[in-house]
Amino acid sequence: MLGIGSSQTTRREFESLVQPHLDGLYAAGLRLTRNEGDAEDLVQDTVLRAYRFFDKFERGTNFKAWLFKILTNTFINQYRRSTKERELVDGPEREAVTARLISRRSADQNADPERHFIDRMFSDDVVRAIDELPIDFRMVVILADLQDFSYQEIAAIIGCPVGTVMSRLFRGRRQLEKKLLHTAREAGIVQTPVDAEVEEPTSLLEYRRRKAAST
């Protein structure tokens, strides 16, 4: 009569929705905060805030994306204050050079074209390289490559246009690969120097615009 039972149902519903995502939240939190204690605090704060705002969640829509949006907002709000000036990663710096790197790349693949040199690295080194990315790159790489969100979902989660997501992802991955290549070269895993520029994929949007205009 007082509706207290329905409150328990809501909590149970919430907990069952959150449960499968706790590991993912913690893993992402760890890469964002780079500290176990902070990651735990971040995830706890995130889940409590999500519970408080659960009324606002539209049942049947993308719960995981909604949850990760709260995670990234909470992170930006509470934990980024301790980092230095936000490293500028967006802006006019555009490598519009379309150069062929294929010949060098093919050489790099050497005997086994299916395998990537990352396979021969220590996971600690790879994780460290991710952690060393500027936060704007790191966040999209975490969401895309470690959590499998789509461009659209990532755009909704971090609150920016899809073009920005694509740009940051492209450049973040490339910076990551360069870093890893450097480490791999030092470890003797890779010999061939590889370096080239490829056109940024934000022209995908231009391509679509052109196509839409011509039909």
Place this chain on the structure above:
Amino acid sequence: MSLPATDRRLSCADALPLLAAFADGELVDGEAEAVAEHLDACTSCMAEVEHAVAFRSALREKVRPSLPAAPERLRARISTGLAAERASDNARRYLAAFGLAAACAAAVSFVIVRGRGDGGRPGALVQDAVEQHARQLPIEVAGQDVEPWFQGKVDFHVSVPRFRSANAPRLVGARLANVRERQAAYVVYDQGVPQRRMTLLVYPGDAAELRGVVTRTASVNGHDVMLANERGYNVAVWSRRGVSYSLVSDLDERDVLDLVGEVEER
């Protein structure tokens, strides 16, 4: 009459900007087919795509297994935290049944504590403020002018902060509250939005002893404001003329500090 296949084919210049999205599976409609068709005929673009796919899958294979699962203690903390939230949730529904929810929803409550300041653990004031905030008790006096009501009920002068801007929380009412066996004043604000609640704990004394537990200090209108996090709430603490204030809310730090900046000097 349809065009010959060659006329519809993408050139390398067209295909290149699409390759990353193709590798990510983000192309839609005929785009993926058009790119696939190009790749059939172009070994360099194909190598590009293969590299992108290999990079991504190698990255995941290398990193994902080493990603740690959420520790047991974290799961336990979350369960405990949710249970505490649930308790206040029940209180809210109980009150809703008696038509008192309007006073408590979207509340900004000021808890004014009489005492020598907290002689115990510095963090206690942060925790007390959050505790009071979460309990959402009904108001005992309604209206804008609550200071006279406190006279004779608490033995210190209650000065209730008011906010300048038009869409700032509006004072709705107040009550007495008990914080660590001391009489406190608890003032409720309504922001008109159900999810927006704030609690301000006001007590005589300097909040300097909190410096050890707050996460950072900001400056608002020339005054130090200390910030802490507890149970997902942002807590802002500051002192003015021998009285200290603890503001608990779901608001972002930026919004909290803006609000603190609006408090009228009285």
